[in-house]
Amino acid sequence: MASARRRPSSGTPSSAGGEGAGASPDAAYDPSAFPAFAVTVDVVVFTLEGGRLHVLLVQRGTPPHERAWALPGGFVLPREGLEEAARRELAEETGIESGPRHLEQLGAYGDPDRDPRMRVVTVAWWAVIPELPTPQAGSDAAFADLIGVDEILDGQLELAFDHRQILEDALEALRQRLEDTTLASAFEPGPFRISDLRRVYEAVWGVRLEPGNFQRKVRKVPGWLEPCAEEEMLSMRLDESEVAPGRPAQYFRAPDSIRAMLSPMRRPEEDDPDAAP
């Protein structure tokens, strides 16, 4: 094509038909002439349970990859925004009325052969929801499960489509966000201790951090931790079985919005994947 690279505006602007299409000059607009795609969203929902990182998976019931585990997701509706679709699917699959604490787009995945039925481009998102205090025991028709990420990545648990790739990319994005933002507190449903925050980092990064140094570092981040009043503590955390044998810790609250950290948390070399003896 034209080796376009010039400054003076002498050149005639051509370009054409669709979007930014440079080809097919002045072709009459005909929507049916353009290839039709199906567009879906898939959401990687991260949460912490028992000090380990989990993701929400559903078990498929229909032919492509039947019975295999898959990320929650579905088709984008005709007049629906992409983030809107992600929030809708997330709400439908998890039944959580309050939205996620964080929702971020990961990217588009559109390999021509990723779905044998038709050409699909999926927009992947990842989200963080806090560890819910009460597991909501009474539910019979369970179609969604929380699976530990270690079991998925280390073990050979099969995921549908390219969802393994998406999960790996989402995990890397999450790890990166813990480095340079205050996202970690999004894993906490209520008032939390600094050691709770440290356990988030340890679970997501797969490392062990010095409690003392972590404490100082976190306290120095402006606008992250506001101390909880005493009354709050008493009312909130009394039901929990958080009866620890040590010195009682101070509880904190974090603002709703995630903020960028000026000096990022440093992620050490990933050591042992096993955590507690």
Next chain:
Amino acid sequence: MASARRRPSSGTPSSAGGEGAGASPDAAYDPSAFPAFAVTVDVVVFTLEGGRLHVLLVQRGTPPHERAWALPGGFVLPREGLEEAARRELAEETGIESGPRHLEQLGAYGDPDRDPRMRVVTVAWWAVIPELPTPQAGSDAAFADLIGVDEILDGQLELAFDHRQILEDALEALRQRLEDTTLASAFEPGPFRISDLRRVYEAVWGVRLEPGNFQRKVRKVPGWLEPCAEEEMLSMRLDESEVAPGRPAQYFRAPDSIRAMLSPMRRPEEDDPDAAP
């Protein structure tokens, strides 16, 4: 392993039989029942010219946003991968035979109203091509121009669709990549001096960096800079008008692949946008 965090089955599982749908058991598969989208790619092509950051834009010739500047891009073909489509469009618009030095996905943009003609989801990419030594003066059918990013963002140059948003996001991604990878050398077409690299950082970040400290910092990054042999210098850079009045510099070559830096470059607070007196 499956500690079933689920919601009561009161809510209808919803979501159709497609993609990630864990629900809707045996719904007959009917492709025509799903909304059809057009999928496009748009590419933000960054390059350096005259010590300033530029992007490649095309001027539209058809109704939606006619005569407005737009990012190069176009429809994804039915059996084409997303990155493949981006590379094809980039080659068609720029006429550059050798591919870009870096190509990375930015994300999907799919506001329902972003294109009045039909429902379009575009997958945005950003790329780096080196500043070409010879501006290739003799080209008549030029429909693409390099525009300085300052003129676009500061000035009120109108961009088609949501391309201003895409450009801003791409610029932020580029700035981030300069922090933690060796991407900067992708702007250099051949052997380069450390001060050339510094000028890349200064142009992209809009800051002024200490030459001395920059030198030490860059040299310490393992695997980034390999010194050029003397013959290479003589043959490559003789034609250039790079006759500087100072002490001649050492020239370097960088490996083709972009590597992550262990200790990232620190981006100071953005100061004055103007550079040279």
Next chain:
DNA sequence: ACAAAAGTGTTGTACTTACACCCATGA
């Protein structure tokens, strides 16, 4: 000689690490 760019030395400041140590509580 002078200007200008390349490259090196030096110093103060800030942050990180590793580890010791004290504090406060339950058992």
Next chain:
DNA sequence: TCATGGGTGTAAGTACAACACTTTTGT
């Protein structure tokens, strides 16, 4: 009293900003 986790002190090591200074060329 002891075990356990919360929190602080401290000293060595590292990294960086600022700026002076030397080196090597063109004019």
